[in-house]
Each structure stands twice: as C-alpha cells, then as structure tokens.
Amino acid sequence: MAKYIPYDYNQTSMVVINFQDQIQLGTFEHAVHYLVDNNLDLSCFDDTFKNDENGRPAYDPAILLKIILFAYSKGITSSREIEWCCQSNIIFKALSCDSVPHFTTIASFVSGYPESIESVFEQVLLVCHEEGLLGNELFAIDGCKLPSDAAKTWSGTHKELHNKRVKLKRLIRHHMDKHQKLDVLDSDESLQAQRIKQSIDTLNKASDKIKKFLSESEPRIGKGRRKSEVKSNITDNESAKMTTSKGTIQGYNGVATVDGKHQIVVDAQAFGAGPEQQTLKPVIERIKQRFNDINICSNIFDTDLILTADTGFSDEANMRYLHEENINGYIPDNKFRSRDPKFANQKKKYPRASRATGKYTATIPASEFNFDPVTLSCKCPAGKMLHLCGIRRDAQGRDKAHFVGRLKQCRGCELTRKCMKNPEAVNRRNGVGRQVTFSVNQKSEPNYTDWMKHRVDSDRGKQIYSHRMSVVEPVFGNICINKRLQRFSLRTKKKVDAQWKLFCLIQNIEKIANYGKLAT
Secondary structure (H helix, E strand, O other): OOOOOOOOOOOOOOOOOOHHHHOOOOOHHHHHHHHHHHOOOOHHHHHHOOOOOOOOOOOOHHHHHHHHHHHHHOOOOOHHHHHHHHHHOHHHHHHOOOOOOOHHHHHHHHHHOHHHHHHHHHHHHHHHHHOOOOOOOEEEEEEEEEEOOOOHHHEEOHHHHHHHHHHHHHHHHHHHHHHHHHHHHOOOOHHHHHHHHHHHHHHHHHHHHHHHHHHHOOOEEOOOOOOOEEOEEOOOOOOEEEEEOOEEEEEEEEEEEEEOOOOOEEEEEEEOOOOOHHHHHHHHHHHHHHHHHOOOOOOHHHOOOEEEEOHHHOOHHHHHHHHHOOOOEEOOOOOOOOOOHHHOOHHHHOOOHHHHHOOOOOOOOHHHOEEEOOOOEEEOOOOOEOEEEEEEEOOOOOEEEEEEOOHHHHHOOOOHHHHOOOHHHHHOOOOOOOEEEEEOOOOOOOOHHHHHHHHHHOHHHHHHHOOHHHHHHHHHHHHHHHOOOOOOOOOOHHHHHHHHHHHHHHHHHHHHHHHOOOOO
C-alpha cells in the first residue's frame, strides 16, 4: 500500500514573515517602495486632511500609492479587488504593512487627488532626469483612445436628446394603454401587468434623466473650424464619441509625449475630444511649464529637441504655431506617403479587402466629373447635376467644394455599380449618392502646411519621422496590453486624467527599475 505524508486541517501553525524580505531587489514593487520612501515628497496630500487634533487617523498616502501602482501594474483597477489583494496577497500585504484599506478609501484616493498625482508624476520625471534616462533629443506625441464609464447610447445633440425623450414619452403612453386594457378586462395576467408597470417606471426614469440634463446643461460647441454643436453625453458630458479602428466609442483620448532615449513619458493628459489637432498646443505648453517647474530647462524647445507626431495632429493652425514658436517639429499631412516613391506600389501589394475579393468594381475617379469652378457646379459622367452641399475648409486651410448626388438620380443610374464604392448605400432610407470634393483655390499662396511638407519630404525628415512609431507605440502596447488598460473606470476629465497619469507613472517607474541606479 502506498504511503503519503500525513496532514491535518485542524492543526495550527504560526509563520513569521518579514515584510521587507518579501520585496525583492530588481522588481517593480521594490522600485515603487524605494521611490515612495526615499525620493518622493507626499506632503501635497496633507492639505486635504483636517485631523491634526480631532478625527480618526487616515491611511498614509505612501501606503495607498504603493498598492495602487502595484495593482495597476498587474492590470487590477477594481478597488474591491485591490482590497481583497491586501487581505490575501503577500506582496500587497508587504507593501501595505499588513493594512487593509477599504475599497471606498482606495477609490477616493484615485479620483480625489488629481493635483497631487500630477505632483508625483513630476517628481518621478525629475528622478528619471537625475538617473540619465531622459535624452531630450526626440519627443514623440500620440494618442490612445479608450472607452470611459459612460454609454454612447446616452449621447447626442440637444435636439437629438429631445427627440429621444419624445419617443420615450410615446412608448410610455403605449404601455399605459396596454396596462389600462388589462385592468378593464380584469385579467388574471397579473405577472404581465407587473412587468408593464416596471417598464413604465424604467422609461419614466430615463425620460426624467434626459429632461434634467437638458434643463441644466448647455449645448457643447466643438473647438474645430466650424464651431458647430457636438454630441453631449448624459452620463459623462466631458467625454466624447470617438471613431477608432475598433468602432465608435464613448471615451477619452489619452495623449502621451514620450522621450526617445528610454521611452520615458514626459507628459500625459486625457482629452474628451476625438480630433487630435486641438490637443497639440496644450501638450506643448504643458511640457514647457513642467520642465521649467522642475528646473530641467526654462524652455526645452529652445534646445535642439525634435518633436514628432502623426498625421492626426496636422492642420494649418498647428503648423503655424510650430513655425511661429520656432519648434523643430515634424508632423506630416495625410498625403505624405502618396508622395514617397517607396510607397508607390503600396496599394497593389496590400490591396483593400473589398478590392481584393472583387465584390465591387473600380470607382469612377473624381477627375471624370465635370466641375466648373466659376459657377460652382458639377456634372457626373451620366450627365446629372450634383447638389452643392457647401464650401468647407480642410485641415490644410484650403477651401473645398463638396458635391453630393441625389438618391433619386443615383438609384436609377446605370453607372451606380461603377461609380459608388458601396452601391447598396443608395437603397437605404438615409443613404446618400456619390460624393466628390474639388479644391476651389487651386492656385492659393503657399501656407504653413506646405512648409511642413517640405520638411517631412526631405531625406532628413523621413529619417527622423521613421523613429516616431518605435518610440511611442511600445508605450501604448505596454499600458494597454501588458497592464490591461482597456477602458477608463472613472468619469469626468479631471479624474480620467489622473488615472491616465498613474498608468504612465508605471511606465516610467519600470524604466527606473530596469535602467536606473536607485532601485538596484
């Protein structure tokens, strides 16, 4: 018969644990523990406490900061799960000195101290500078759009939200009529009547929620060139509806500026807007102020620093700003690859899915349309006049005449399948016909966008811009994949901005742990 080691669940055991021994050298937790205890001044958190003489003692901000940063580094953002880890995980118990903060305390620390977290971010950045991790030679700017704690179904302009409330009222009346019929019939279907009543209560709450929002808030006006109304959100009105590669989301754009030497994040801000053009100037101004505040440089852009960003940050206003401020920037427009001979065969080598499968035939180019710049009229290849929607100014500051074909004309046209990218769109109720755009001022004077085109298209510009992706994209990969930041768990711009800075802090502390001297 086989022999096994005996065991008894009723036995008692006392294990002696030294918390300092659990924090091993060379690990992220050791870097966080060392930095918080020896290099960071956390007195910025003291101003919010008024328990010097009376009141219960509060948890030390050093303890809370350690466990939150370590939890975020493991992809744990739930305050309840962090509390549970402090009860069961030995590393959390070592960092917290066997204290177990309540989940509400953890949640309020993340969302209630945005200014203090900004101070911690600057102090860690100064440590990176002292450790020689900042090159201050190349900065790359990019944005990472993530969903927030708000549903996009509650988004819309004030007119759209008003129409939604009208539909809810109509649906409430329908349920009320149905409920009254059941009462008249004296039916035994009490369960059905109860469900209808619950539906009425839910719809009334939704209607009251929209009514309260419309009465208390003003329409949001975009910061773009057209200054038109943008969609508001009832849950978090500072977030925005954004189009990403994974679809449309309701969230924030986390913009990070990364140093090219060791991928240190020198600036991290969250913006509740999809277009990135309006974020470039605030980011640059904040970098100037931050480097001046921590006494690294009075104006970092007066040095030989090179600034790069992708095409999302390119427009005429930003190019003019870079030129007037004498900033050595390289930000290409969205046509820069078409001017590069290296990408001449890009479309043939990597065809689009719709073109590769042969589902739709080639689209008739806009050059086949008869455009008259004098009368601002356009005639399609079938001889039909297109409707002028208006003249709009593009990101490069050029006026464009936008024409759209009428649905009645495009539905019965024999060239529809050759002219439209998606011919089925003309059969939809809210579809549109063929759209074409022509430049009104073809012989306009050179502008600041042309100045940037010459910089980016030069051999030096191509060489510099080729480093942008290798600098900033790995940072987003580390934060979103390794640290599993798939969405922001907070609401309002100030709180989301603090959470974004905490994740960027983890990136910087990891670099200190791997390449610095303090934590080794």
